[in-house]
Amino acid sequence: MNRTLHAVRLGVLRGWTDFVQSVTSPQDQGFYLVVALGVLTYLFINRDAQVAGTTLSLPAVALPSILGGLVTFGAVVGPAYSLAMEREDGTLLRARAIPRGVLGYVVGQVVFQALGLVPMLLVILVPSFLLFDGVMLRGLDGWLTLVWVLALGLLATLPIGMVIGSLVKGTQKVGTWGMLPVLLLAATSGIFTPIQHLWGWLQVVAQAFPMYWIGLGMRSAFLPEAAAALEVGGTWRTAETVAVLAVWAVVGILVTPLVLRRMARRQSGSQVEAARQQALQWVR
Amino acid sequence: MDGTARRASAVIEVRGLRMRYGSRDVLDGVDLDVHRGEVVCLLGPNGAGKTTTIEILEGFRMRSAGHVRVLGADPATGDEDWRARTGVVLQSWRDHARWTPRRLLAQLGAFYAPYATPARPRPYPVDGLLEMVGLADLADQKIGTLSGGQRRRLDVAIGIVGRPELLFLDEPTAGFDPQARRDFHDLVHRLSDMEDTTILLTTHDLGEAEKLADRIVILAGGRIVADGSADQLARQVAGRAQVSWSVDGQRFVHAADDATAFVRQLFVEHGDRVTDLEVRRASLEDTYLALVQRYERGGAGDSVVPFEQLRQEVSS
Numbered sequence: 001m002n003r004t005l006h007a008v009r010l011g012v013l014r015g016w017t018d019f020v021q022s023v024t025s026p027q028d029q030g031f032y033l034v035v036a037l038g039v040l041t042y043l044f045i046n047r048d049a050q051v052a053g054t055t056l057s058l059p060a061v062a063l064p065s066i067l068g069g070l071v072t073f074g075a076v077v078g079p080a081y082s083l084a085m086e087r088e089d090g091t092l093l094r095a096r097a098i099p100r101g102v103l104g105y106v107v108g109q110v111v112f113q114a115l116g117l118v119p120m121l122l123v124i125l126v127p128s129f130l131l132f133d134g135v136m137l138r139g140l141d142g143w144l145t146l147v148w149v150l151a152l153g154l155l156a157t158l159p160i161g162m163v164i165g166s167l168v169k170g171t172q173k174v175g176t177w178g179m180l181p182v183l184l185l186a187a188t189s190g191i192f193t194p195i196q197h198l199w200g201w202l203q204v205v206a207q208a209f210p211m212y213w214i215g216l217g218m219r220s221a222f223l224p225e226a227a228a229a230l231e232v233g234g235t236w237r238t239a240e241t242v243a244v245l246a247v248w249a250v251v252g253i254l255v256t257p258l259v260l261r262r263m264a265r266r267q268s269g270s271q272v273e274a275a276r277q278q279a280l281q282w283v284r
Numbered sequence: 285m286d287g288t289a290r291r292a293s294a295v296i297e298v299r300g301l302r303m304r305y306g307s308r309d310v311l312d313g314v315d316l317d318v319h320r321g322e323v324v325c326l327l328g329p330n331g332a333g334k335t336t337t338i339e340i341l342e343g344f345r346m347r348s349a350g351h352v353r354v355l356g357a358d359p360a361t362g363d364e365d366w367r368a369r370t371g372v373v374l375q376s377w378r379d380h381a382r383w384t385p386r387r388l389l390a391q392l393g394a395f396y397a398p399y400a401t402p403a404r405p406r407p408y409p410v411d412g413l414l415e416m417v418g419l420a421d422l423a424d425q426k427i428g429t430l431s432g433g434q435r436r437r438l439d440v441a442i443g444i445v446g447r448p449e450l451l452f453l454d455e456p457t458a459g460f461d462p463q464a465r466r467d468f469h470d471l472v473h474r475l476s477d478m479e480d481t482t483i484l485l486t487t488h489d490l491g492e493a494e495k496l497a498d499r500i501v502i503l504a505g506g507r508i509v510a511d512g513s514a515d516q517l518a519r520q521v522a523g524r525a526q527v528s529w530s531v532d533g534q535r536f537v538h539a540a541d542d543a544t545a546f547v548r549q550l551f552v553e554h555g556d557r558v559t560d561l562e563v564r565r566a567s568l569e570d571t572y573l574a575l576v577q578r579y580e581r582g583g584a585g586d587s588v589v590p591f592e593q594l595r596q597e598v599s600s
Contacts, residue, residue, distance in 0.1 A: 003364070003398045010394050017391065021382040091379040096344070098395045098446065099368035268344040269374055269454055270335050276377050 007100035008107050015111025022112070023119055036123035039066055040131070047132060056227055059132040062192075064222040067124065068215035069191035071117055071150060073182050075157035076164065078113045080178035083165025083263075088275035093267045102264045109162070114154055137224045149217035149241075156210040156245040159252025166263035170278065185211045196232060203232075210248050213241045293320045294353070295450050295482040296341060301350035303336050310336050312506035314350070323476050323483045325497035327490070329576045332503045334486040335454055341484065342372050342452050355450055368399035368406070371448030371481075373439050373456055381428030385419050385438050386410055388427065389445055396446035407445045416474075417441045418467055432459050440468065444475065451475065453485035457492060465492070472496050490569050500568070504575050514568050530560040 022028045042062075049058040086092050095105035128135050136142050164178045188202055189195065189212040195203050206212050219227065220236035228236050296318035303311040310333045318324050326334050339345035340352065343359030343366075352358060357366045380388050393407030400406040414420045417437040422430060430438065436459060443451060457465050469492070475481040487493055493500050494514040502510040502517075510517055525543040529536055531554050540546035543563050550558055566574075 006398050007395060010391065013394075014391055017383070017387065025382060086379065089379040090374055090376045093344075093374055094376070094379065094392065094442065097342075097367070097370075097372040097374065097443075098392055099364040099399060101392070101395055104395060268339045268342075269372075270339065272377075273375065 003100060004103065007104045011104035011107025012111050014104060014108030015115065018108060018112040019115040022116060032119050032123050035070070035120065036127070039070075039124050040127055042066075043128065044131060051230070054227065054230065056223065057132065057134055059128070060134040060137070061219065061223065061227070061230075063124075063128055063132070063135060064218035065191045065215045067121060068149075068153070068218035069186045069189070069211065070120060070124075071153055071218075072157050072211040072214050073186065074117050074120060075113060075154050076161040076182050077174070077178050078116060079109055079158055079161035080165040080168070080174045081171065082109060082113070083162060084168050084171045084174050087165075087263070087267065088171055088272065088279060090272040092264060093269065093272050096264055096267050102260070106162075106260060110158060113158060113161070117150075117154075136222050138221065142221045145221035146218070149214060149221055152242065152245045152249065153210060153214040153217065156248035156252065157214070159249070159256040160210075162256050163252075163259050166259045170275065182211070185209055189215055191215050194230060207244075210245055213244045217241050217245075294318070295320050295322075295355060296484065297351070297353040298341075299351040301337070301340065301352060302348045303333065303340065303345075304348040309506050311340075311347075311350075314503070314506070314508055316501060316508060316511075318482060318484060320482055321476060321480050322498050323472065323485070323496055324499045324501060325493040326484065326486045326501050326503055327488075327493055327572060328486075328503035333506055334503055337503065338452055338454050338484065338486060342370070343367070344372075365399065368396055368446060369449045371443045371446055371451040373443030373451070373453045375454070375458075376435060376439055378428070381426065383427050384424050385414060385427060385430075385441070386423040388438075389413060389441060392442055393445040399446070404447050404449070406447050408447055410445075413441050413445060416471060418464075433461060433464050436460060437464065437468075440471065444481075447479065448481060450482045450484070453483065455486055455488065457487065457489065469495055490572060494568055502572065502575055504578075509575055510571070517571050518566060518568050525566075526564045528560070528562045528564075529558050531557050535560075 043059040043066075046058045046062070050056065051058055051061050083092075092102070092105060095101035098104075125135075138145070161178065164174065168174055168177050185206065186192070188198060188206040189209065190206070191211070195206060195212065198206070216231065216237065219231070220238065220241075228234060231237070294317050296316065298314055298316040301311050301314040301316075302309065310331075314333075314337060316337075326337065328334050336345065340347045341354050341359055343354070343362045346360055352360070354362065355366060355369050357363075359366075383391075389410045393410060393413075396406040411420070411423075414423050417440055419434065419437055419441065422434060427435070427438065436456070440453075440456060443453070457468055460468060472483060472485075473496075476483055485496070497514065499512065500510070500514055500517060501508055525540055527538050527540050527543055527546055527550075529550065538546065547561065547563065550561075
């Protein structure tokens with residue numbers, strides 16, 4: 001029995017168990033519902049609005065963008081919080097104490113975080129199909145595009161979340177180093193307003209990060225060819241999307257194991273105990 | 285046992301171990317051997333370096349200097365196959381809150397399956413393990429709902445699920461009630477007798493050390509200042525016993541090298557007038573406290589106390 005493969009398999013099982021425990025927990029169900037309600041309310045209020053210069057409804061354009069934003073947010077902030085928290089509470093140290101446990105843990109995280117996006121997409125997509133017209137205009141072709149954009153998008157963003165979760169000092173710092181940058185990017189990545197409305201330099205910055213390209217890829221999956229006219233250069237820039245996301249994915253896959261290894265090496269019982277004392281001591 | 289056999293059976297071998305944080309030496313030349321099947325208890329005041337020592341041996345912490353071999357490998361570079369032969373009992377507080385003891389033990393135990401040998405089937409069957417630590421009734425409850433003591437028992441179960449050859453326990457019974465403590469002691473005896481597991485543990489409970497350990501090692505000021513069985517330590521230190529008695533309502537106390545001879549003499553001199561006679565040998569607690577007091581007075585970095593000197597301090 002190949003020992004590495006064995007640990008990977010157990011990691012997948014771990015991720016699946018974590019996922020099942022998450023979707024059956026009222027706390028997580030509540031989270032999904034609140035997010036879905038927020039997004040659907042926004043789209044419903046604007047259900048009759050049209051995007052200027054087109055015949056497309058605002059929900060049809062905004063929905064894929066928002067989904068792209070949510071996927072990026074979840075894929076970065078999710079693992080960042082998980083890792084920071086599970087470093088503090090000793091989950092990671094447990095993994096370190098068993099043979100090839102850290103490998104299993106990391107595989108479990110990837111599986112869990114990726115699966116966690118499925119209910120998020122479902123609770124928004126299913127009601128959208130019932131409430132709005134023209135949500136998915138490209139049929140099978142569009143669904144296939146959705147799949148590769150999501151897959152490549154996750155490969156590009158999950159490592160970022162893991163690196164942030166490994167490097168931050170404590171769980172409370174994930175807000176500063178994980179949540180805040182992602183929200184700032186969301187505001188500048190064409191999720192809520194077309195990117196062309198921003199200053200030139202800001203457009204360049206935003207296009208260096210995966211979120212813009214995931215949003216663009218999602219729009220290319222949901223909207224008809226003609227809607228590309230709204231984008232930078234008037235096309236979906238599919239090749240560029242693949243290239244940017246692939247670069248992030250490759251860098252992430254190369255860097256993340258090094259960062260994770262360094263982080264895991266520093267795990268010890270006294271470090272977990274120190275984190276516990278810190279967590280109990282809110283006022284410093 | 286001759287030298288070669290001894291070395292072959294040394295599960296832990298430490299020579300001149302040093303650990304320095306900034307300008308402070310936490311460990312200042314620790315030498316320690318632990319042999320196969322032994323239960324060794326590390327005692328010492330807070331800050332003496334017990335946890336640091338155990339974490340270096342677990343491979344969770346890098347040492348500053350010294351030679352360390354654990355199960356034949358340097359723990360600082362011990363690989364995953366080496367890891368499979370060790371067990372660590374960790375102090376959890378809120379991890380895996382949504383898992384159940386059964387699910388978690390099955391998940392973590394499965395990692396050991398490829399390391400099973402005919403002599404050491406791995407992992408432990410989950411049901412037997414739950415039974416052993418007294419969690420069978422709570423096997424399917426969420427871990428988040430367990431009490432502190434129940435969680436610690438789960439920690440112990442996780443530590444031994446891989447049927448380790450060497451088990452590390454850092455203050456395993458902190459927060460246990462008397463019954464749980466007794467059960468835990470039985471479990472430790474069982475592991476060392478039936479599974480031939482070598483066990484290194486730290487504790488603050490001297491009674492526990494006396495009950496569990498084949499050997500007690502006292503760490504103070506960054507060094508090992510005493511090493512032997514509870515009996516040996518107490519006897520070494522208690523060379524002088526404290527004899528107290530009353531004659532005609534007046535109380536006397538005397539530290540005697542040979543208490544029996546002294547008492548015989550006492551009766552020869554005073555006969556029936558001797559009352560309230562009491563002969564007290566130094567206990568492990570006396571030994572321990574004398575050591576700790578000395579190191580707290582002298583501060584870290586003090587040299588090893590010869591037993592002769594310690595004996596004076598305890599009996600004076």
